[in-house]
Structure formats: structure tokens, C-alpha cells
Amino acid sequence: MTLRQAKIEDLPDIVDIYNSTIPGRMVTADTEFVTVEDKLDWFYAHNSEKRPLWVVEIDGEMCGWVSLQPFYGRPAYNATAEISIYLHENFRGQGIGKKVLQKVLDECPGLGIDTVLGFIFGHNEQSIRLFTRLGFDRWGFLPGIAILDGVRRDLVILGKKL
Numbered sequence: 581m582t583l584r585q586a587k588i589e590d591l592p593d594i595v596d597i598y599n600s601t602i603p604g605r606m607v608t609a610d611t612e613f614v615t616v617e618d619k620l621d622w623f624y625a626h627n628s629e630k631r632p633l634w635v636v637e638i639d640g641e642m643c644g645w646v647s648l649q650p651f652y653g654r655p656a657y658n659a660t661a662e663i664s665i666y667l668h669e670n671f672r673g674q675g676i677g678k679k680v681l682q683k684v685l686d687e688c689p690g691l692g693i694d695t696v697l698g699f700i701f702g703h704n705e706q707s708i709r710l711f712t713r714l715g716f717d718r719w720g721f722l723p724g725i726a727i728l729d730g731v732r733r734d735l736v737i738l739g740k741k742l
Contacts, residue, residue: 581679583634583687586645590635591616591623594645597666605728606704607666625649630691631661636680643671646680648688651697660695661688677710685714685742694742701726702734716740 586594595616601607626633626647636644644667651660665680688696698716700707712718720737727733 581643581676581683582637583646583680583683584637586623586626586633586635588623590642590645591619593642594623594633594635594666595619597642597644597668600669601666605733606701607707609726609728611728632691634684636667636676638671638676643668643676644680646684648684648691648693648696651695659693660697661691661693662697662699677707678714681710681714685740688742696740696742698738700736700738702736708736708738711738711740714740 595614595618598608598610598619599613602610602613623633625631626649631648631650633647634645635642636646644665646663646665648661648663651657651662663681663684665677665684667676667680685696688694696716697719698707698711700711702708702721716738717740718736719739722735722737724732725735
């Protein structure tokens with residue numbers, strides 16, 4: 581498994597992987613599919629060495645992507661980043677998420693990041709287990725903050741100091 585900086589040519593596959601998670605209502609608060617055009621500004625905001633957007637590949641095949649993004653947008657929080665991991669449906673449930681998360685945590689100190697946050701729906705028990713297995717603790721709980729198909733969903737904030 582390798583991580584590499586995403587290229588603009590990867591964006592259609594990145595969007596496809598992201599869109600594949602929307603119907604399940606487990607991973608993202610988006611409720612409608614997004615387009616490549618919708619994600620262009622987001623893509624270019626990650627085109628930096630300090631807050632990368634990486635493609636995850638196994639044997640040269642893209643199986644997912646992971647991003648680190650600034651938290652709260654103020655200079656005092658520069659050493660804190662939010663992580664997002666999305667895997668292609670054919671690669672879920674195989675332990676790849678754990679490997680990706682660990683690899684990113686290992687890279688964070690070199691990016692000037694000493695605190696990593698994950699924002700996870702409370703009903704996404706699989707992702708909460710993944711993060712807690714790698715040392716994340718529950719740092720916040722926002723009850724009923726999201727509405728997905730008429731159902732209120734909690735948001736759990738998991739954090740880890742590196």
C-alpha cells in the first residue's frame with residue numbers, strides 16, 4: 581500500500597469514491613452526489629505539502645484517498661488537522677483503513693501536525709472502533725446535530741495527541 585499526492589487527473593476517481601459513500605448515510609453529511617467541478621476548490625486547497633490530499637494505492641490501483649485539512653482556520657490551530665479517509669467499496673472491511681490511518685499518523689509530525697481530529701457520526705461504530713484502536717479518545721459529542729433522511733444523527737469528535 582502506498583500514499584501519493586493526488587493529481588488533478590485523480591479527481592474523478594476521488595469524487596466517485598466519495599459519492600459511493602453518500603447513500604449509506606454513515607460517513608458524510610452530504611446528501612446529494614457531488615461533481616468534479618464541486619470539488620475543484622477543495623482539491624486545490626489540499627494541494628500543499630502541509631495539508632495533503634493523498635491517493636491510496638495497492639499494486640498501482642487506487643483504492644481510496646485520505647486528506648488532512650486545517651482545523652478552524654486560525655493560526656493558533658496550525659498544528660491540528662482533521663483527517664478524512666474514504667475507501668472504494670471493493671476495498672472496505674479488509675484492514676486497509678487501519679493501515680492508512682496509521683501511515684498518516686506516522687507522517688503527521690513531518691507535516692508539523694501534533695494533534696489529529698476525526699469527526700465521525702455516532703452511528704458509524706466501525707469507524708469509531710478503528711480510530712479508538714489507534715489511540716484516539718472521545719473529545720467531543722454533538723447530539724443530534726445532523727439530519728439524514730429525517731433522522732437526527734450525533735457527531736462524535738475523536739482526537740489524538742501525537
